[in-house]
Amino acid sequence: MDNMAPATSQADPDWPELRQQRRAIVVVDVVESVRLMQANEADVIDRWRRFVNEVRTQVLPKHGGRLVKSLGDGLLLEFETVPAAVASALEFQSLIGNYNAGRDASQHLALRIGVNVSDIVVDDDDIYGVGVNLTSRLAGLARPGEIVVSPEVRDDLVDGLDADLEDMGECYVKHLEQPVRAFRLGWAAAPRLPVFEQDDEKDMRAVVAVVPFEFRGGLHGAEFDAIGELIADGVIALLSKSASVRLISRLSSSAFRGRGTELETVAQRLGAAYVLSGSYQCVGTRVALVAEISQAKGGMVVWADRIVADQGDLIQAESELLNALASAVAREVPAAEASIARLQPLPSLTGYSLQLGGVSLMHRSAGRDFAHARVVLEHLTERYPRMALPRAWLAKWYVLRVTRGMVQNAGDQAAIAMDHTRRAIDADPTCSLALAMQGFVQCHMLRDLDKALVSIDQAIQVNPSDSLAWLFKGVVHSLWGQGESALNSVSRAQSLSPMDPLQYYYDALAAAAALSAGEWELAVQTARRSLRSNRMHSQNLRSLVIGLVQLGQMADARQVAGQLLTLEPGLTIAGYLERSPAGANPTRRLYADSLARAGVPRS
Numbered sequence: 001m002d003n004m005a006p007a008t009s010q011a012d013p014d015w016p017e018l019r020q021q022r023r024a025i026v027v028v029d030v031v032e033s034v035r036l037m038q039a040n041e042a043d044v045i046d047r048w049r050r051f052v053n054e055v056r057t058q059v060l061p062k063h064g065g066r067l068v069k070s071l072g073d074g075l076l077l078e079f080e081t082v083p084a085a086v087a088s089a090l091e092f093q094s095l096i097g098n099y100n101a102g103r104d105a106s107q108h109l110a111l112r113i114g115v116n117v118s119d120i121v122v123d124d125d126d127i128y129g130v131g132v133n134l135t136s137r138l139a140g141l142a143r144p145g146e147i148v149v150s151p152e153v154r155d156d157l158v159d160g161l162d163a164d165l166e167d168m169g170e171c172y173v174k175h176l177e178q179p180v181r182a183f184r185l186g187w188a189a190a191p192r193l194p195v196f197e198q199d200d201e202k203d204m205r206a207v208v209a210v211v212p213f214e215f216r217g218g219l220h221g222a223e224f225d226a227i228g229e230l231i232a233d234g235v236i237a238l239l240s241k242s243a244s245v246r247l248i249s250r251l252s253s254s255a256f257r258g259r260g261t262e263l264e265t266v267a268q269r270l271g272a273a274y275v276l277s278g279s280y281q282c283v284g285t286r287v288a289l290v291a292e293i294s295q296a297k298g299g300m301v302v303w304a305d306r307i308v309a310d311q312g313d314l315i316q317a318e319s320e321l322l323n324a325l326a327s328a329v330a331r332e333v334p335a336a337e338a339s340i341a342r343l344q345p346l347p348s349l350t351g352y353s354l355q356l357g358g359v360s361l362m363h364r365s366a367g368r369d370f371a372h373a374r375v376v377l378e379h380l381t382e383r384y385p386r387m388a389l390p391r392a393w394l395a396k397w398y399v400l401r402v403t404r405g406m407v408q409n410a411g412d413q414a415a416i417a418m419d420h421t422r423r424a425i426d427a428d429p430t431c432s433l434a435l436a437m438q439g440f441v442q443c444h445m446l447r448d449l450d451k452a453l454v455s456i457d458q459a460i461q462v463n464p465s466d467s468l469a470w471l472f473k474g475v476v477h478s479l480w481g482q483g484e485s486a487l488n489s490v491s492r493a494q495s496l497s498p499m500d501p502l503q504y505y506y507d508a509l510a511a512a513a514a515l516s517a518g519e520w521e522l523a524v525q526t527a528r529r530s531l532r533s534n535r536m537h538s539q540n541l542r543s544l545v546i547g548l549v550q551l552g553q554m555a556d557a558r559q560v561a562g563q564l565l566t567l568e569p570g571l572t573i574a575g576y577l578e579r580s581p582a583g584a585n586p587t588r589r590l591y592a593d594s595l596a597r598a599g600v601p602r603s
Contacts, residue, residue, distance in 0.1 A: 483517025
């Protein structure tokens with residue numbers, strides 16, 4: 001289904017006008033269509049036509065899709081959004097089974113589907129471009145009944161909410177010299193229960209999720225779209241300084257923005273007892289906000305109000321609107337009295353839009369997006385040299401660059417990251433993100449575990465809801481061989497951000513914590529779950545090898561060790577011990593011996 005853009009524009013005024021747009025593209029192919037046609041042409045044509053008619057009249061109107069082409073053995077479709085395209089693709093795979101009833105398995109219509117998102121050339125009759133061709137190649141990677149998507153599609157989905165995603169690694173496809181990263185997509189499984197339950201006697205604080213507020217008309221623009229995120233960030237920043245409530249990470253709760261998800265589903269996915277949500281309109285320089293706090297079970301509204309304020313109020317250290325919302329949560333949620341602290345957001349909406357964009361790009365897997373995030377964040381630090389948050393986020397960018405294996409020598413990166421954290425802490429000593437990042441650099445790059453734990457504990461004291469601080473504390477305990485403490489800290493981190501964009505990283509560190517506790521089966525299970533989202537995380541592969549060896553599953557351990565050595569061809573036991581922050585302590589020697597038994601060379 002190759003489809004190239006025309007080399008020249010058409011001179012005929014009756015020819016459809018070309019326009020370039022970003023679209024989600026879906027290619028559907030019938031597996032072994034030639035064989036099926038030869039066996040029973042009339043029956044196959046009848047079933048296919050009825051299926052296409054159902055797609056055209058029932059599925060596409062519901063998801064806002066367009067049928068571009070219907071061939072004898074395939075479909076080409078376009079959608080405005082990735083979630084709509086994926087929802088349709090999943091529905092196609094469910095519907096096709098209805099057209100196989102009463103027939104032998106050899107006569108079943110089976111679909112393989114590719115989904116991609118790209119800037120393409122569009123007219124009223126067709127779509128063109130390399131993005132269309134790549135979608136067809138992705139469909140070719142799918143087995144019967146499967147859906148395969150590109151990294152760009154994966155980045156626009158919430159794993160576990162929109163769908164279940166499995167990393168296929170880099171795959172070679174026809175007519176492309178370089179491999180493409182691909183992901184296998186299926187129905188989202190039932191959500192994992194949160195680590196901390198609301199009736200947990202060890203912590204009786206109510207869990208609150210703040211869902212980014214929805215734009216509801218009026219003037220439109222990027223700076224107005226950012227207001228909903230700014231409101232959520234401000235309320236979370238205020239309430240996170242209170243010991244009376246436990247806050248769900250905004251990176252997790254933002255997954256539900258604009259999806260119309262039922263309140264109970266939001267609460268179930270996030271493990272929240274209460275949800276703060278609302279909508280806003282912008283008229284001139286004024287913002288009109290309608291907000292409500294609802295109980296998760298039953299959906300009863302416990303508080304609602306309409307607040308009107310100047311947009312400039314949102315960027316003040318003592319914002320009346322943000323304080324009103326935070327105070328309402330503290331007052332209305334049982335047993336919660338929030339201690340409101342000063343909020344220091346970036347001093348303009350335009351600046352906040354830049355920060356929101358930079359943070360979003362930083363958590364995407366595409367290399368060009370990750371690189372561009374640095375440009376955006378450095379621009380913010382230059383414009384606002386005394387603001388803490390931009391430097392803290394930029395320090396995280398350098399840490400992620402190392403943990404994702406993008407550089408071999410971490411020494412220079414450590415110096416740059418440490419400089420950013422020091423300057424951020426100097427600007428705001430209460431910035432928990434900067435303190436947590438300082439601890440991470442001290443741990444993994446400077447190998448000073450004692451100083452690392454001091455920095456991390458300071459971050460938690462400032463902000464008990466900082467999931468990264470808890471995660472990094474678990475790392476330090478793991479390196480010291482304090483398994484139970486490591487598991488408790490990592491579990492706390494996961495409960496605070498159960499749908500984090502870097503969930504694979506949380507799971508990878510949870511696997512390391514399980515190893516330190518001698519929980520070999522838990523370590524293997526958690527490592528495998530992490531690898532489903534990212535097969536190229538070498539630290540996680542090491543954990544999996546160690547766990548498998550300790551369980552006596554040597555054949556599997558050797559196979560995974562082979563994958564590890566493919567990613568790290570220079571890995572040796574001597575090098576592993578040398579670069580370990582914990583050095584050659586007994587736990588590390590056990591790990592090193594396990595890696596050696598699986599086939600990692602000693603020197």
